[in-house]
Amino acid sequence: MELRIALAQVAPSLGDVEANLELAADRMRAAEARGAGLTVLPELALTGYLLSDLVPEVAMRADDERLAALGRTVPGMLVAVGFVEETDDHRFCNSVVLLRGGDVIGLHRKVYLPTYGLFDEGRFTRPGDRIRTHDAGAPWGRIGLSVCEDFWHASLPMLQAQDGAQLLVNVAAGPSRAPGSAAGLEAIDGWHKMQDTYALLGTVAVAFCNRVGNEEGLTFWGGSRLVGPNGATIVQAPLWEEALVIGSIDTDDIRMQRYGVPLLADERLELVRRELDRIIAERADLPPTSDDDAP
Amino acid sequence: MTDEAVLPQIDPDETIDVIVRFIRAQLEQTGFERLVLGLSGGVDSATVAYLCARVVSPDRLLAVRMPYRTSSDASETDALRVVEALGCVTERVDITPMVEPMLELIGPEGDGALNVRRGNVMARQRMIVLYDRSAAFDALVAGTSNKTEALLGYGTLWGDMAAAFQPIGDLYKSQLREVATALGVPPEIVAKPPSADLWPGQTDEGELGRSYDELDRALFALVDRRWSVERCVGAGLPRELVEWVARRVAMMEFKRQTPPVAKVSLRTPGIDHLYPRRRPGSRRTSR
Known part of the structure; x- marks a missing residue:
């Protein structure tokens, strides 16, 4: 069975939820035209990244009608998109939701909020406290969602692989440290190596969607990619520019990889x-x- | 109007005590022993002068009066009233010959936009004079912007908003009057209609189109209480006022922040090169 996945590498507008919802819907329709069954949009794609005190103004509950409407844009299509979630008890989380039709198939609240170096996320959002996978039905099976920094903690993708994920979806808003310099390229290379490694060790497919564009002094680097369960790159988006890249994974490749390299089954x-x-x-x-x- | 939508009372004496300690700490942290400020004759700069006079002796406080040819005589009279009461050092620097060539380029007083451009030139020229006097008198420049102005962006970027520190930057205009009175600022200065005095007949409230009492109530509800526009309206504040204030606060955000730096390296000033403004080693030890 073919899993056809679109990575919508976009530059959201900071603080403009309506415009970003339109942008997301537009990319879903473009992805549908190219045969995709899942569209992945970046971290905070509905709000922009450097929100500071805009957080409560752009926050939505996971059952917000605007999200449900986005999910209904393309009948039958799965969409993973980052937004600011307000919980029932008014915690404000950096979340990614997996939608289909009007339903919430899965929800993940960013567990690791970087608050060091150029990051200040812990100042404005609260961490999630669950690492789960979500059943998206055949042919997708279980999907593990995560947000950006979550992937720098190997326990999270490995738990999701053990929890039955065939596909790990990481949405990101990764700002460039030193674009064009060796140090900057090393940082991007580090991200890509890490994704390859998780795919290889978890014998899972990895879909990584990173945003582009500019906010204040930060420039987001893009480089979204799809990696197969053997750690090989299936498709990769360019750096810096908006793009819609689409690639396919055959569930049979996951099956045979897990037979040939039974790392998950051998885990103790x-x-x-x-x-x-x-x-x-x-x-x-x-x-x-x-x-x-x-x- | 519900009671909730009214600006709460502050304790002027406690407030003065905190600000005086703040100014003293600024001098200690920087290694300066003198202060300089622009004295217009209005309540803001008079209040700052009185606050500074509680920290340094009169011979270490320089109040610079910087009239333009159209500035009102009443402003000068009031400024001198403050100087006399405090016994501080003062200088009069007429900015007319400095700004006239630039104003000729802009053209005569006319519509609002033209007047704002002319006013900006004057405010920035005063900044140049103040920073020059700062070097000559070996003094820190005390800012005179209040919270109402800062939030509404009612000031000139790199002009009257330029300073080493802002002692009254967290006091709304209507709160500031209480502080001024408690400090002993002459009542005629406290009571007169606020004006930037950039052109004849200009008043803040005329230019903003609202009274400071109204503006401060809306700002307090939106900013300090974090109320939504709807909640402000529900509490009895006029919708037109609240929407105008909310829009203006958002529009003027840029005036309250340092400009962003394009990050192209591993450590970038203001992004991930972050230190206290003053730290060990930064204190000036000698001139």
Whole structure:
């Protein structure tokens, strides 16, 4: 079965939700014309990135009618899109939602909010506390959603692979550190290496959609890509420019990769958990939690 | 109007105490011992002069009067009233010959846009004079912008908004009058209609088209209380006023921030090269 995926590498307008909803719908229609069944838009694609105190003004609940309407743009199409989510208890999260028709198929709240260097996300949004996968039905199976910095923590994609994901979707708003210089290109290369590695180790497909455009002094670099379950690049968008790139993954390739390289099946989760429990206890100077640790 | 939509009372003495400590800390952190400010004769600069006089002795406070040929005589009289009360050092620098060649390029007083351009030239010339006197008198420039002006962007970028620090930048105009009174600023200065005095007959409230009391109530609700426009209207504030103020605050954001730097390196001033303005090693030890 073919999974045909469109990466909509766009430059959202900061703070203009209506314009960004239109932009997202426009890319979904263009993706449909090219046969895609899933369109991925970047992190905060509906709001822009450097929001600061605009956060409560642009926030939407996950069941907001505007999101449902976006989901209905193309009948049957899945769309993953980043937005500012306001929870029932008024936490403001940097979230990605997976929609189809008027339904919310999946929702992920960014767990790791970078608040260092040029980033100040923890100042304006609150972290999520769930790492899950979402059943999108045949042929998609389970999809693991994440947002940008989440991918710099290997535990997250690996948990999602263990939780049954065939496809990891990471949406990003990655600003360039030093465009054109060796240091800047290394940073982009680091992102791509990391995606290849997760695909290889998780024997999963990876769809990465990073925004472009400019906000204040920041320039977002794009370079969105689709990686197969063997770590090979299927399609890659250009740096800096808006683009709609489309690629396909055959679910049979995932199946045969997992037969040939059964890393997921060989994983020893009980062992991992025991060692994690031990490390957590030792760090907090707590007594051992498991009998296994007794001499 | 509900009680909620009214600007809350402040304690002028507590406020003065905090600002005086702030000014003293600015001098200590920078290694300066003197202060200079532009004294117009209005309540804002008079208030700042009185605040500065609580921190430095009169011989270390320079009040510069910078009239243009059309400036009102009343402004000069009021400025001198402040100088006399404080006993501080003062200078009169007539900006007329400095700005006239530029004003000739712009053209005579006319419509609003032309007047704003002419006013900006005067405000920026005063900044040039103040920063020159700052170097000559070895003093920090005390700012005289208030919160109402800063939020509405009712000031000239790189002109009257230029300063080393802003002692009254978090006080609304209507709160500032209470502080001025508590400091002993002459009542005639506190009571007169605020004016930038950039052209004859100009008043702030005439130019903004609203009273400071109205503006401050709307600003307080929108900014300090974080109310939506609808909630402000629900509390009895006029919709036209609230929408105008909200739009103006957004439109003037650029005047309150340093310009963005295009990030092209690993460390960029203002983005990820971030330090306190004053830190060990930055304090001036000698002239």
